Structures are given as structure tokens and as C-alpha cells.
Amino acid sequence: MSRNRTRFLKEFPKAISDENAAVFIGAGVSVGAGYPSWKELLREIGDELGVKSDDVYDLAALAQWSVSDTGGATRIRQVIRDQIAVDHDIPAPLNILARMPIRHLWTTNYDRLIERALLAIRRPCSVISAQGDLALKVTAGAARVYKMHGTVDQLDEIVISTDDYELFRSRRGAFLPLLQAHLSSFSMLFLGLSFTDPNLRHVLSLIRESFTDAPPAHFAIVRPPQKGDFRSAEEFEARLAQHNLWAKDLQRYGLFAIEIEDYDEVPGLLAEVERRVARNRVWISGSWPLDEATTPEVSFVHDVAERVGGVVGSSGLTLVSGSGLLVGSGSMSGFLSSLQKTGAWDLERRLIVRPFPQPIEGGEPDRAQWDLLRAELARLAGHVVFIGGLKAEAGALVDSSGVHAERAIAQAKGAYLLPIGATGGAAATIAAELIGSDLRFDGPDALRPSDEQLASLGDASVGAAELANRVLKILKSRML
Structure with missing residues (x-):
């Protein structure tokens, strides 16, 4: 893992300088800013169905159960609007990323943190959150924010349930060739991903489809499970073993894991990238x-x-x-x-x-x-x-x-x-x-x-x- 960090600090700043870099923002960044995790977001929905979200591994299925039970997605969209359509403080990692000359920023998050970080420094950005947005001309010189699972500003377009994932190619498939092109030609930094993120398998499958014999190096900043995160030593050991296997398996996708002990390390790590770009x-x-x-x-x-x-x-x-x-x-x-x-x-x-x-x-x-x-x-x-x-x-x-x-x-x-x-x-x-x-x-x-x-x-x-x-x-x- 230390070798991965050394490689990251050498190769990713150069990719940024050469304008061959992109970033993928995962749910962990939003959680760090104060937004609910997937389990927290769907806890109220689970309670209404008599199911504990903590006990459900497939959270997209839990969302699907709510859609099927209520006859539509209105209830779950209401929960998302209540909890996501609020402006929490922009976390330091996003402020640093916004300052760097990275043109392409991807996310599966619904919140507005990325675009707010860009606008806070008056950097123009074009938000692409629906399939039709890909056909629109973007602002010249603007950073492009690809919200491939939708945005809280357009709740009828978000990807949340099993149906949404299964029908992604027919409803939002135009995102895929662009993401695959970026994965094939850019070095991409994944920030805020976790193996418990229900979006992760979807993204990794896209990486696998775009994999070539000599892909650019991609990097993921990840935090291993800590003892304080769990109620028992047994649960911690089990989750840590899963994490270690997952982190090693990431190399199958051309992804190199940079492990941190605490999320507070991320701003310092990104600040070092910014210094090296400078x-x-x-x-x-x-x-x-x-x-x-x-x-x-x-x-x-x-x-x-x-x-x-x-x-x-x-x-x-x-x-x-x-x-x-x-x-x-x-x-x-x-x-x-x-x-x-x-x-x-x-x-x-x-x-x-x-x-x-x-x-x-x-x-x-x-x-x-x-x-x-x-x-x-x-x-x-x-x-x-x-x-x-x-x-x-x-x-x-x-x-x-x-x-x-x-x-x-x-x-x-x-x-x-x-x-x-x-x-x-x-x-x-x-x-x-x-x-x-x-x-x-x-x-x-x-x-x-x-x-x-x-x-x-x-x-x-x-x-x-x-x-x-x-x-x-x-x-x-x-x-x-």
C-alpha cells in the first residue's frame, strides 16, 4: 500500500498537469460532509416496511420494495429531498479538487457539493445529470460534472431502485461510453468509495468493460475498517478481512488502493497533489x-x-x-x-x-x-x-x-x-x-x-x- 501511495503522488499530479486526469466522487465524501449514508438514508423507508436497513445488504432492493409497496417512487423521493436537498458545508477535499485543473468530475451522489465547490471559487461548471444533458453544448472552459445517477434537483431522474439499475442502459446508457472512454484514456482518482457502497459494483463493472491491455493507472483513496466502527471485535475482524480482500481485488480493475487511517488525512494528501501540480x-x-x-x-x-x-x-x-x-x-x-x-x-x-x-x-x-x-x-x-x-x-x-x-x-x-x-x-x-x-x-x-x-x-x-x-x-x- 505504501508503494501505491508513492506511485499515486508521482503519477496522478503529472496526469493532472497533462490534462489526462479525472475524478470519481463516491458516497463517502458526502457522508463526511454531513449527508446520510445509504443505510441512514433508507432507515425510515425500512422502518415503514418493517425491515432494518442495517440488516439489508442490497439497499437498492430495499428501495425497490418501497416502490412496489407504495405503488411508486414518490415516498422515497420525498425522503431523498428532505435529507439531501440541504446545503452542508463543502468538505476540504472538494475545495482542493475544485482548484486543480481537472476538467472531468464523475459522481453517483445526488447532492450539490461538487458544483457548489466549483461555483464558490467562480469556476464555471456544466452539470450533466440526465441523458439528454449529454447532447447540450457545455460552457467553454467549464469543468464538467457528470452525475450519472441523477441529482436532487431532478428527483424523477435519479437511480435508486433495482429497476433503475437494471434499466440503466436503456434510460441513461449514453453515460456509459463516455465514462468508459475516460477510464480508457484518463488516470482516474476514486474518492469516497467503499465496498459497502451499492453503486460500487455498477461502476467496477463499467471499468471492467473498458479494460484494455495497458490501461492508465487509476487510484482509490480508501479507509480500512477501524475497531471503533463496530460493536464487537468479531464484527470488526470480519469486515477488515473483507476490506483487505476487496482492496487487493481492485487491482483486477487497474485500481490501486491508497489506504488512510482516518478521513482527516485526505485533505493533506490532496494538498500534496496540488503542490506537486504547482x-x-x-x-x-x-x-x-x-x-x-x-x-x-x-x-x-x-x-x-x-x-x-x-x-x-x-x-x-x-x-x-x-x-x-x-x-x-x-x-x-x-x-x-x-x-x-x-x-x-x-x-x-x-x-x-x-x-x-x-x-x-x-x-x-x-x-x-x-x-x-x-x-x-x-x-x-x-x-x-x-x-x-x-x-x-x-x-x-x-x-x-x-x-x-x-x-x-x-x-x-x-x-x-x-x-x-x-x-x-x-x-x-x-x-x-x-x-x-x-x-x-x-x-x-x-x-x-x-x-x-x-x-x-x-x-x-x-x-x-x-x-x-x-x-x-x-x-x-x-x-x-
């Missing part, structure tokens, strides 16, 4: 006063920015930029030139730009808006390269307070700080502060280069091309 993104931060644009120093700074942007592009990394007039434009120019040379015009995925709105002459910038943009850039990027960082103030050149603010935000977010001290300004100040500092400089959790590397980036005599090569060497050592 490692493929480089934010180039810097500035230079335009009044000084004719000095030799500005030519050097622009040359360094352009060459660093070029090595970011040629190494397959993503450029993050605030689109400044000198450092920003120089880095983007080098980045685009490198893509032109390779023919890899992949701008939608590999260039993330958040231009800072500039005030009209004599006006003041919107500092609050700038702070929000800086926070977003710091969240997106795992590495921040500082180039230059000067401004004119009272007739003198001083360190840019904006670049120092970006350093503080990036450091608070856990980004790797990479100042090119040879370019002067705030970059030189940051480099001097990092040399000998307590920030870690070795291992996968490093937050800065070593003192020797920082010193090498402070040597302007080697020229812009060599400084860019040294930056590239450091970045390559940290790539996924």
Missing part, C-alpha cells in the same frame, strides 16, 4: 521603472527575463505571469519563442496570465485587487523566479515593494523562492536574505536553492544565457 508552474516576478529603460542594466534584466521565459517553455513547464511591462513582457516573449521553435503551441494549458490593471496617469492602482491577483498567482505556481524589482521613488531607485509583497505571499503559500540576485533590486535583496536562512534547501520539500546556488545566481559576469541555464538546472531537479 511544481510544473513557474511564476516570473519582477519589475523595472520604464524611465530607466535605456540603461545597460535594463537591457540585461530584459535579456535574463526573456531567456528564463525561454527555458521555462523549452522544458515543458507552465509560465505564470502578471504581464508586467518589462520583466513580464520579456519572459512571455522568450516563452512564446521557445514554443514556436518546437511547434508545441499549447498556450491554453501552459501560459497562465493575470494582468495587473494599471491606473490612468496620476491615478492610484487598486491595491486590494492587486493583492488578490498576487495571492492567486502564488497559489497557482510552485516556483517563483525573481528578476530585478526596482521602482523610482522621489527621484531615486529603490526596491519594488510589490515584488517584496509577492515574495511574502509566495513564501506563505509554500512556493519555492528562486531569486536571480545578479539582476539587482528586490531580487538581490531576497537572495541576500535567503542565504544562510532557516528555509529548507534540500529534498522534495525545499523552499529555496542552496547557498551555493543562490551565490551562483548572483554573478552577473556569467551573462544572461548562463544565468538562465542555472535556473533551468535547478527547476529540472524539482520537476515531477
Whole structure:
């Protein structure tokens, strides 16, 4: 299982960066947010039928018994509406997943947690909950939420009873080829699944149908049964044995189980995935006063920015930029030139730009808006390269307070700080502060280069091309 975790942390972030990842959200995520489990959801229905839902293994059959007993699904839909059509707090795992560039999110849950997590950060999403929705055009650039068993907003379409499962192919079969295509071409993370989930056998059968000789690796974060979950040691041992056999059997479907002791571990595990995705993104931060644009120093700074942007592009990394007039434009120019040379015009995925709105002459910038943009850039990027960082103030050149603010935000977010001290300004100040500092400089959790590397980036005599090569060497050592 530890090997599975290592493989997951290596392969799934890369799949996300390459836009070859999808997620399947199971009932456990909703239960963790406060929604009832299947047994709890159907307890009232069972009581009405004189059956304890805890004693029924096939809960879809229990729902079917209610439909047959009452002559329709009105009663069970009423129970679902009362218990699911409420807004519980969005759990941390969904907030993290919503922030990552994952376009396809599948679920068998009826609640609105996934779409609420996306909308909370103003990320557009297209909810596909009925077979007819698959024919509709989705919002360009939106995340797609496939609710293959329906949604609480359309109770007449939900899958709950034995009839619904047996007639799935005729009523909702258009979901199947799409899910199978995603299982065949994407690496999929299953979150919140349990071998007691009545939907699981349905999903696993679809995986089996789409299985190829060399499928992409799929992963499932699962929690083994714990002693405190059961009334007796015998019941715990029996359930644990079932779980272990089930987890091992998942590999038959190309699924690798990542076991956790407690659901509280999930946010940390997903946050590590997010950090590793961010490692493929480089934010180039810097500035230079335009009044000084004719000095030799500005030519050097622009040359360094352009060459660093070029090595970011040629190494397959993503450029993050605030689109400044000198450092920003120089880095983007080098980045685009490198893509032109390779023919890899992949701008939608590999260039993330958040231009800072500039005030009209004599006006003041919107500092609050700038702070929000800086926070977003710091969240997106795992590495921040500082180039230059000067401004004119009272007739003198001083360190840019904006670049120092970006350093503080990036450091608070856990980004790797990479100042090119040879370019002067705030970059030189940051480099001097990092040399000998307590920030870690070795291992996968490093937050800065070593003192020797920082010193090498402070040597302007080697020229812009060599400084860019040294930056590239450091970045390559940290790539996924």
C-alpha cells in the first residue's frame, strides 16, 4: 500500500498537469460532509416496511420494495429531498479538487457539493445529470460534472431502485461510453468509495468493460475498517478481512488502493497533489521603472527575463505571469519563442496570465485587487523566479515593494523562492536574505536553492544565457 501511495503522488499530479486526469466522487465524501449514508438514508423507508436497513445488504432492493409497496417512487423521493436537498458545508477535499485543473468530475451522489465547490471559487461548471444533458453544448472552459445517477434537483431522474439499475442502459446508457472512454484514456482518482457502497459494483463493472491491455493507472483513496466502527471485535475482524480482500481485488480493475487511517488525512494528501501540480508552474516576478529603460542594466534584466521565459517553455513547464511591462513582457516573449521553435503551441494549458490593471496617469492602482491577483498567482505556481524589482521613488531607485509583497505571499503559500540576485533590486535583496536562512534547501520539500546556488545566481559576469541555464538546472531537479 505504501508503494501505491508513492506511485499515486508521482503519477496522478503529472496526469493532472497533462490534462489526462479525472475524478470519481463516491458516497463517502458526502457522508463526511454531513449527508446520510445509504443505510441512514433508507432507515425510515425500512422502518415503514418493517425491515432494518442495517440488516439489508442490497439497499437498492430495499428501495425497490418501497416502490412496489407504495405503488411508486414518490415516498422515497420525498425522503431523498428532505435529507439531501440541504446545503452542508463543502468538505476540504472538494475545495482542493475544485482548484486543480481537472476538467472531468464523475459522481453517483445526488447532492450539490461538487458544483457548489466549483461555483464558490467562480469556476464555471456544466452539470450533466440526465441523458439528454449529454447532447447540450457545455460552457467553454467549464469543468464538467457528470452525475450519472441523477441529482436532487431532478428527483424523477435519479437511480435508486433495482429497476433503475437494471434499466440503466436503456434510460441513461449514453453515460456509459463516455465514462468508459475516460477510464480508457484518463488516470482516474476514486474518492469516497467503499465496498459497502451499492453503486460500487455498477461502476467496477463499467471499468471492467473498458479494460484494455495497458490501461492508465487509476487510484482509490480508501479507509480500512477501524475497531471503533463496530460493536464487537468479531464484527470488526470480519469486515477488515473483507476490506483487505476487496482492496487487493481492485487491482483486477487497474485500481490501486491508497489506504488512510482516518478521513482527516485526505485533505493533506490532496494538498500534496496540488503542490506537486504547482511544481510544473513557474511564476516570473519582477519589475523595472520604464524611465530607466535605456540603461545597460535594463537591457540585461530584459535579456535574463526573456531567456528564463525561454527555458521555462523549452522544458515543458507552465509560465505564470502578471504581464508586467518589462520583466513580464520579456519572459512571455522568450516563452512564446521557445514554443514556436518546437511547434508545441499549447498556450491554453501552459501560459497562465493575470494582468495587473494599471491606473490612468496620476491615478492610484487598486491595491486590494492587486493583492488578490498576487495571492492567486502564488497559489497557482510552485516556483517563483525573481528578476530585478526596482521602482523610482522621489527621484531615486529603490526596491519594488510589490515584488517584496509577492515574495511574502509566495513564501506563505509554500512556493519555492528562486531569486536571480545578479539582476539587482528586490531580487538581490531576497537572495541576500535567503542565504544562510532557516528555509529548507534540500529534498522534495525545499523552499529555496542552496547557498551555493543562490551565490551562483548572483554573478552577473556569467551573462544572461548562463544565468538562465542555472535556473533551468535547478527547476529540472524539482520537476515531477
